[in-house]
Amino acid sequence: MPIVSVQDVKKTYASGFEALKGVSLDIEEGEILALLGPNGAGKTTLISSICGITRPSSGRILVGGHDVVSDYRNARRLIGLVPQELNLEPFAPVGPAVAFSRGLFGMRRDPDKVEQVLRQLSLWEKRKSRMRELSGGMKRRVLIAKALAHEPRVLFLDEPTAGVDVELRRDMWNVVAELKKQGVTIILTTHYIEEAEAIADRIGVINGGRILLVEDKASLMARMGRKNLSVHLREPVAAVPASLGDYGLELCNGGRTLIYSYDTKSDGTGITRLLSDLQEAGLSMRDLETRQSSLEDIFVDLVKEQA
Amino acid sequence: MSPTAIWTMYLFEMSRFFRSLVQSLISPVISTSLYFVVFGAAIGRNIDEMDGIPYGAFIVPGLVMLSVMTQSVSNGSFGIYFPKFMGTIYEQLSAPVSFLEIVIAYAGAAATKALLIGSIILLTSTFFVELDIRHPLMAAAFLLLTCISFSLLGFIIGIWAENFEQLQLVPLLVITPLVFLGGSFYSVSLLPGIWHTISLFNPVVYLVSGFRWAFFGTAEVPVGLSLLAIGAFTALCLLVIWRIFQTGWRIRQ
Numbered sequence: 001m002p003i004v005s006v007q008d009v010k011k012t013y014a015s016g017f018e019a020l021k022g023v024s025l026d027i028e029e030g031e032i033l034a035l036l037g038p039n040g041a042g043k044t045t046l047i048s049s050i051c052g053i054t055r056p057s058s059g060r061i062l063v064g065g066h067d068v069v070s071d072y073r074n075a076r077r078l079i080g081l082v083p084q085e086l087n088l089e090p091f092a093p094v095g096p097a098v099a100f101s102r103g104l105f106g107m108r109r110d111p112d113k114v115e116q117v118l119r120q121l122s123l124w125e126k127r128k129s130r131m132r133e134l135s136g137g138m139k140r141r142v143l144i145a146k147a148l149a150h151e152p153r154v155l156f157l158d159e160p161t162a163g164v165d166v167e168l169r170r171d172m173w174n175v176v177a178e179l180k181k182q183g184v185t186i187i188l189t190t191h192y193i194e195e196a197e198a199i200a201d202r203i204g205v206i207n208g209g210r211i212l213l214v215e216d217k218a219s220l221m222a223r224m225g226r227k228n229l230s231v232h233l234r235e236p237v238a239a240v241p242a243s244l245g246d247y248g249l250e251l252c253n254g255g256r257t258l259i260y261s262y263d264t265k266s267d268g269t270g271i272t273r274l275l276s277d278l279q280e281a282g283l284s285m286r287d288l289e290t291r292q293s294s295l296e297d298i299f300v301d302l303v304k305e306q307a
Numbered sequence: 308m309s310p311t312a313i314w315t316m317y318l319f320e321m322s323r324f325f326r327s328l329v330q331s332l333i334s335p336v337i338s339t340s341l342y343f344v345v346f347g348a349a350i351g352r353n354i355d356e357m358d359g360i361p362y363g364a365f366i367v368p369g370l371v372m373l374s375v376m377t378q379s380v381s382n383g384s385f386g387i388y389f390p391k392f393m394g395t396i397y398e399q400l401s402a403p404v405s406f407l408e409i410v411i412a413y414a415g416a417a418a419t420k421a422l423l424i425g426s427i428i429l430l431t432s433t434f435f436v437e438l439d440i441r442h443p444l445m446a447a448a449f450l451l452l453t454c455i456s457f458s459l460l461g462f463i464i465g466i467w468a469e470n471f472e473q474l475q476l477v478p479l480l481v482i483t484p485l486v487f488l489g490g491s492f493y494s495v496s497l498l499p500g501i502w503h504t505i506s507l508f509n510p511v512v513y514l515v516s517g518f519r520w521a522f523f524g525t526a527e528v529p530v531g532l533s534l535l536a537i538g539a540f541t542a543l544c545l546l547v548i549w550r551i552f553q554t555g556w557r558i559r560q
Contacts (some may be wrong), residue, residue: 013560051401054560073309073403080402087394093327096319103315104402146398 001065002026003078003154003185004050011045011209019045020056021209027187029153032180033214034200035189036299042209043189044084047156051081063154070123077105080152084159084189086139095127098145105150111190114149121145121175123152137168144175145163155179156187158221161195173199193299221292229260229271231278232287241281247274312404313412320386320416327391331420334425335374341429342370343435346492358494360523364463368519369491370432375425375450376457376486377513378436380478383417388468391558400559406552417458418451425450440521446521450539453514460543466557475497485511496527510536 004027011020019042027033037043048054050061061068066075089097099114108196118124121141131139140160147155157176161169176186176199190196196203197217204214213220236255247270250259258278262269278285348364357365387409390396399409432438440446468474480544489495489511498506505530506512517533520526526533551558 043395052559053397053400055555076403081397083394083397085394089390089393089396090394091323096322100315100319101398104312104398104404106309106311109310112512149432161408 002045003029003064004187005060005062006046006050007060007062009046009049009061011012011042011049011054011058012057019209020049022059023206024192025204025211025214027154027185027212029185030180031201032176032186032188032199033202034196034217035187035204035206036191036193036196037189037206038191038303041207043081044158045209046206047081047158047168047187047189051079051156051157052076053081056221078153080147080150080155080162082140082143082147082155082157084162086136086143087258088142090132091130092131094123094134094142094145097131097142098123098149100147102149107150113151117145117148120148122171137164140164140168140172148179152184154185154187157186159189159191161190161192169195199278205299205302212302220298226261226297227264227269228291229262229274230289230291231258231260231283231285232256232289233258234286237283243281243282244274244277247277309404310350312402313408313415316399316409316412317416319414321419324382324416324420332424335378335424335428336431338366339370339374339431340381341436342366343432347435348438358496358523358527360525361436364438364523365494365519366492367429367432367436367438368522369489370514371425371428371450372489372511372518373454373486373491374428375421375453376514377478377482378424379417379421379454379457380461380464380482381456384422384468384474384478385461386417387462387465388415388474391466392471396525396558406548410459410548410552414455414458414462417461418454421454421458422451425454440522442521446518449514449518449533449537451520452541453518456537456541456544459541459548463544463547463551466551469557485509490515490527491534494527510540513537 004025006025009020009023012018012020023046025046035046035049037042045054049056050063052068052075055069061075063075066077066078067073085281092100095114097119098118099111101108102114103109115124118127121144123138123141123145126134126138130262131142134142144157144160159178161172164172173195176188179186188195188200191222200217202214203217203220205212232253233256237251238255240249240251240258247260250261251257252259260271260273260274275285311341343366346366351362351366355364356362390399407455412528429438464474464477468476488506489509490506491511495503495506495512495516513533516527517530517537520530520533550556
């Protein structure tokens with residue numbers, strides 16, 4: 001049974017804006033799912049609908065088998081939410097704020113557990129600081145600590161590294177990896193493709209209120225990825241020889257490199273033929289190099305296709 | 308129903324109050340003392356008695372009510388408006404708690420603060436006048452009910468308000484006039500014909516009258532009617548809040 005099951009969820013706001021146009025999505029226990037999408041794609045609305053902040057107009061959402069509307073208490077107990085905005089009460093101290101989140105979820109006071117969470121997020125030294133004294137990155141950590149204080153089984157991270165510097169982003173990824181080890185299911189939204197590439201098991205692409213695809217990261221990249229073959233020449237050429245006109249080669253590096261782009265999905269990549277044609281044209285090769293196109297390219301292609 | 312969650316929210320709200328304890332308490336005490344100096348000592352010296360009660364003592368229940376009502380409304384509205392404004396309300400909305408638990412915690416905390424301030428003002432007044440409360444239990448009941456019902460009203464205002472101006476608007480335009488025209492400083496029976504009749508539509512009149520009765524044993528309206536009025540007002544607030552929760556109005560889109 002999936003830990004989160006979203007079934008044909010639609011959401012139209014009072015303004016008439018249709019944020020979700022029938023989203024279905026199953027999330028397996030223990031996985032890290034990255035939801036990729038441009039701004040306004042419906043990522044936050046989807047998360048808000050699962051967590052109880054917005055009410056879906058239609059459809060059904062189950063968390064741990066509990067309906068998030070009719071059985072919201074049991075459903076929400078399983079969920080931790082880290083919102084996108086740094087929503088914290090400026091005058092509240094860190095420690096009590098984290099303990100508050102635990103109590104809010106109906107759990108017994110447990111200073112040891114709170115300490116453990118604070119230490120895990122390197123916040124223990126800051127436990128007496130007030131929120132307004134913290135940097136943006138620290139505030140983000142506090143939000144995560146608050147979400148973890150009630151020991152959720154599913155953690156939603158809405159744009160966890162938006163506006164966070166590179167070092168802290170790596171830290172955050174480590175925290176996520178650590179949580180995965182503990183068996184926490186993690187759903188994160190992001191528009192940093194490299195983030196999804198770095199930490200997710202599966203990737204969902206959402207745009208215009210629809211899920212365009214959900215797929216295993218590796219297979220997605222293998223299936224949809226384009227590769228570039230760079231041929232480094234011994235002697236520079238002034239132009240691509242006419243006999244190689246069909247390959248759509250790109251000449252760069254002052255005529256020393258030819259770039260051939262091919263689709264790994266197709267039956268014949270054309271590499272063998274290209275190499276022999278290169279030889280026939282009298283070009284001598286110094287080196288060959290291939291590069292897998294990134295998720296970013298895949299993503300841009302997908303979103304473009306849909307538009 | 309989660310008692311732990313209610314208690315957690317309640318304590319967190321109260322901790323805000325205790326963080327600024329001095330400000331929270333000193334300003335009502337100073338303003339009440341000023342009322343006593345102006346109305347009691349300066350003007351009151353030229354007023355013999357009101358309804359057979361020395362004027363200085365007569366205004367005590369009204370003053371306490373004035374503070375308790377305004378404090379309840381402002382604490383109640385700010386308490387829930389602030390998380391909305393800061394965006395921290397996402398936590399309550401995504402927690403396994405119902406609206407009922409949120410109301411109990413927030414209105415409860417607002418009522419507690421108002422009750423504390425009301426008690427301190429009552430205590431302060433004993434430095435200025437001699438007080439002998441005839442029906443202490445009834446006085447406590449009136450005070451408590453007023454704190455609770457006006458905190459509920461404040462909660463509604465806090466949910467309704469979309470900016471700080473609106474948050475101030477209702478207390479300024481509605482509560483303050485009602486309280487000042489509600490006989491806090493005078494007996495409404497002194498008002499000429501039509502104004503007296505109009506006053507009887509002011510719910511605050513019944514609260515002040517009932518509270519004053521608990522102090523001195525004399526009332527402008529029957530005490531039963533006072534109890535009925537505050538009961539009806541509390542019920543009305545609860546009804547509105549119940550509707551807000553049903554529809555998620557201004558809270559859950």
